[in-house]
Amino acid sequence: MKTSLAIDFGTSNSLVAGATAAGTLPPLPIDPSHSDPTILRSVLYSPRRHEWQSGEEAIALYYDHGAEGRIFRSLKKFLPDRSFQGTQVHGIYYSLEDLLARMLSTMRTRAEIHLQKELDQVVLGHPALFSPQIELHREALARLDKSARLAGFKHISFCPEPVAAAHHFAQHLHEAKTVLIADFGGGTSDFTVVRMRPEGFSDQDVLALGGLSVAGDAFDGGIMEHVVAPSFGSKIMYRVPFGSNIMSLPKALVRKMCSPADLLLLGKQDYKEFFRQLDQWSVGGDDALLLERLTILIEERQGYHLFQCIEEGKKGLSTSSMSAIDYRYPGISLELPLPREVFLELAEPLVQTIMKSLDDTLLAAGLQPTEIDIVCCTGGTARLAALQEALAQKFGREKLQQHLPFHAVIQGLAQRAFQLLAE
Numbered sequence: 001m002k003t004s005l006a007i008d009f010g011t012s013n014s015l016v017a018g019a020t021a022a023g024t025l026p027p028l029p030i031d032p033s034h035s036d037p038t039i040l041r042s043v044l045y046s047p048r049r050h051e052w053q054s055g056e057e058a059i060a061l062y063y064d065h066g067a068e069g070r071i072f073r074s075l076k077k078f079l080p081d082r083s084f085q086g087t088q089v090h091g092i093y094y095s096l097e098d099l100l101a102r103m104l105s106t107m108r109t110r111a112e113i114h115l116q117k118e119l120d121q122v123v124l125g126h127p128a129l130f131s132p133q134i135e136l137h138r139e140a141l142a143r144l145d146k147s148a149r150l151a152g153f154k155h156i157s158f159c160p161e162p163v164a165a166a167h168h169f170a171q172h173l174h175e176a177k178t179v180l181i182a183d184f185g186g187g188t189s190d191f192t193v194v195r196m197r198p199e200g201f202s203d204q205d206v207l208a209l210g211g212l213s214v215a216g217d218a219f220d221g222g223i224m225e226h227v228v229a230p231s232f233g234s235k236i237m238y239r240v241p242f243g244s245n246i247m248s249l250p251k252a253l254v255r256k257m258c259s260p261a262d263l264l265l266l267g268k269q270d271y272k273e274f275f276r277q278l279d280q281w282s283v284g285g286d287d288a289l290l291l292e293r294l295t296i297l298i299e300e301r302q303g304y305h306l307f308q309c310i311e312e313g314k315k316g317l318s319t320s321s322m323s324a325i326d327y328r329y330p331g332i333s334l335e336l337p338l339p340r341e342v343f344l345e346l347a348e349p350l351v352q353t354i355m356k357s358l359d360d361t362l363l364a365a366g367l368q369p370t371e372i373d374i375v376c377c378t379g380g381t382a383r384l385a386a387l388q389e390a391l392a393q394k395f396g397r398e399k400l401q402q403h404l405p406f407h408a409v410i411q412g413l414a415q416r417a418f419q420l421l422a423e
Contacts, residue, residue: 004121005123007413010042010186012380015030015038016110016111018115043055043073044099045062045069049092062304070301077217082136084265123416124159125161126141126159129212131213159412164413175198179375181194181376182375182377210361216380219384221259222346223346229257233287233290234257236284236290237282238283239283260303293332322338354387358394374399377401
């Protein structure tokens, strides 16, 4: 019987399900090391040349090897970025598509082992918009298609992730409703407005799609920028030789420091040379210590560990009004307080940006918030209190429904795979 896989290839987590002509398959166990084996952390690690690992085992090996080697997270973020084509790993050049293909190949192989058959057909989920620029969105889809083909898939279909979540949510309806699907992940916030019936919906029932590349990683980046990065020199002031003006670090560089995906790019030679010169040009008394920490962070490739600590600190605020960023590494010892009110303050601009994109989606659908019957929230970041409060203020708390934060999209993609097999 012909089998099609369904893959929710997320910025933070990835899942695999499937379908046959007889129906859908539940999410498959693709990472036995995870507390939920159906979830594979979207992490890729190479301890040495030609060796690769993904998921929880990649993270464990990374720490076992003393943070040596190359570790990648949030790689999906670079798909619409023309400036990032690839990188050197242990002296070998890998394109972005090569790196993404390694993760997709891992998912395909583990699914084949579980189902005991070769699989070359897949429905791939993707954000509603990789980029607000349609041409970049299309280029990102083309790069994802190439990655899937490098991973061994021959028949590839795409489905927007919030549409997939809508397919799954429709099964829980008892009467026709106008539904906003809000999918808040690690890399993107995606929205779909659908006129939905218990028996499902057609393409014509999708009134609008929208979204942007601001989600969980951006909130972690906000904590990095306002709470952590000053301990790594983000606020250093300097004067270039023969210059009279005191300058601060370029904003573009600080943004890279505050992105878990972009931080790895600071290891390039031109950045290393700038930091070496900065050590001579800086005008602050403690700047040498801050730059030493930054050098260790970059050269020892400790960015992944640091952002893990930031994420843990953020999670601590769900049960307490005070948390902390506790980060330890030889040469660096930080314990930085993270009060809830500080996090809410730095999160507010991000929440407003997300809500603006949501408003644009409603406008495209030709609807007012009062005309939305249900707001279906899914994705790991959907539980963030600041987002929940903003949604409650706009739509009313009684309309909000939390829906399978990690499994709604993959089960919807499996249903889409089933539909395609039936056509």
